[in-house]
Amino acid sequence: MFSLHTIKPAIMVAMLSVAGSFSAFAEPMKFLNFDQQGQLIRPTGYREWIFIGAPLTPNDMNNGKAAFPEFHNVYIDPVSWTYWKRTGEFKDETVIVKELVSVSGKQAVSGNGYFQGEYIGLEAMVKSRQQFPKAPGNWGFFRFTIENSDELHARAAAQAEHNCSTCHQHNAAKDQVFTQYYPVLRAAEARGQAGSGR
Amino acid sequence: MFSLHTIKPAIMVAMLSVAGSFSAFAEPMKFLNFDQQGQLIRPTGYREWIFIGAPLTPNDMNNGKAAFPEFHNVYIDPVSWTYWKRTGEFKDETVIVKELVSVSGKQAVSGNGYFQGEYIGLEAMVKSRQQFPKAPGNWGFFRFTIENSDELHARAAAQAEHNCSTCHQHNAAKDQVFTQYYPVLRAAEARGQAGSGR
Numbered sequence: 001m002f003s004l005h006t007i008k009p010a011i012m013v014a015m016l017s018v019a020g021s022f023s024a025f026a027e028p029m030k031f032l033n034f035d036q037q038g039q040l041i042r043p044t045g046y047r048e049w050i051f052i053g054a055p056l057t058p059n060d061m062n063n064g065k066a067a068f069p070e071f072h073n074v075y076i077d078p079v080s081w082t083y084w085k086r087t088g089e090f091k092d093e094t095v096i097v098k099e100l101v102s103v104s105g106k107q108a109v110s111g112n113g114y115f116q117g118e119y120i121g122l123e124a125m126v127k128s129r130q131q132f133p134k135a136p137g138n139w140g141f142f143r144f145t146i147e148n149s150d151e152l153h154a155r156a157a158a159q160a161e162h163n164c165s166t167c168h169q170h171n172a173a174k175d176q177v178f179t180q181y182y183p184v185l186r187a188a189e190a191r192g193q194a195g196s197g198r
Numbered sequence: 199m200f201s202l203h204t205i206k207p208a209i210m211v212a213m214l215s216v217a218g219s220f221s222a223f224a225e226p227m228k229f230l231n232f233d234q235q236g237q238l239i240r241p242t243g244y245r246e247w248i249f250i251g252a253p254l255t256p257n258d259m260n261n262g263k264a265a266f267p268e269f270h271n272v273y274i275d276p277v278s279w280t281y282w283k284r285t286g287e288f289k290d291e292t293v294i295v296k297e298l299v300s301v302s303g304k305q306a307v308s309g310n311g312y313f314q315g316e317y318i319g320l321e322a323m324v325k326s327r328q329q330f331p332k333a334p335g336n337w338g339f340f341r342f343t344i345e346n347s348d349e350l351h352a353r354a355a356a357q358a359e360h361n362c363s364t365c366h367q368h369n370a371a372k373d374q375v376f377t378q379y380y381p382v383l384r385a386a387e388a389r390g391q392a393g394s395g396r
Binding site for chain 2: 047048050051053054055056057058061062066067068071073075081101104106108109110111112113114115116117118119167171178180181182183184187188
């Protein structure tokens with residue numbers, strides 16, 4: 001017998017992943033959901049997923065118009081995280097969410113810098129052989145942001161390849177993901193390759 | 199009957215929290231551990247906790263010597279996160295970890311900005327009535343960073359009050375925590391107060 005209480009979060013995530021294989025009684029836990037028209041239903045609960053990094057492209061360093069304003073808090077779903085740790089690869093149905101956060105100020109008692117303010121947008125890239133059989137890496141890219149609003153679209157159609165994928169294909173370090181800016185992914189991958197686990 | 203597979207991460211965290219109350223068979227899951235001398239044993243696994251924000255105080259905006267170089271990836275342990283969502287308070291035994299990450303560059307295809315490089319340090323604040331009965335808010339502050347090394351101390355003694363606590367007392371928005379820079383905490387608190395849960 002075991003108690004849930006004895007299970008570390010990392011192990012619980014692994015158990016969830018494994019449970020998907022033999023559960024006959026329940027729908028699998030899905031982070032990736034499309035509607036009948038093939039639109040991606042906006043992911044929820046991602047602030048409890050695994051944070052992988054926070055690039056910052058502030059408006060004041062981009063002529064007032066950053067392409068991705070301003071902090072990008074980036075998360076991967078927990079099942080794909082477990083798979084990444086083991087393999088250094090992104091599994092089918094990986095969901096990576098980029099939540100955009102404004103800069104609230106540039107000075108604090110801790111020093112000069114950039115400090116996170118309010119949520120201003122949400123984007124996602126998802127890997128799906130079923131939905132994107134011909135897309136490079138089977139990735140689709142989505143934008144839920146509503147300009148000048150703190151609301152988000154409930155669902156979104158995939159972006160045209162030239163809007164997102166082309167740049168990701170040419171510049172991202174690993175399978176269209178900018179792992180070069182995501183220390184959490186890089187460190188976990190290094191440990192996996194060394195066979196030391198986490 | 200339920201399958202682990204049907205349980206959302208947020209609910210699992212809540213279950214862990216509740217499980218602590220009635221488990222008679224196992225040691226409780228501890229995020230907070232002190233040695234016999236009262237030194238804090240360095241937390242592990244925190245990259246799988248709840249990310250709460252990423253302040254940035256880059257060296258190049260602080261005369262080359264930021265007090266907290268450079269990105270601060272800040273996390274709260276999952277049980278204390280569940281409590282925060284419900285109450286907007288930090289429970290006894292809260293652990294908040296600040297992992298320091300260098301700036302690897304200031305230009306990317308996404309724009310000009312700041313991008314995360316390598317891990318360069320680790321600090322923590324922990325709330326413990328038992329260990330810090332007389333400290334304001336029962337908070338203790340710890341530093342595991344080894345200068346000019348990518349290693350960390352395995353344990354650390356609490357910092358003197360004037361090193362950390364005094365500033366936190368005077369400048370942090372909530373119970374010595376700089377929630378004003380942590381949108382994840384602020385958003386969860388707002389939801390809790392509105393009674394909508396997460």
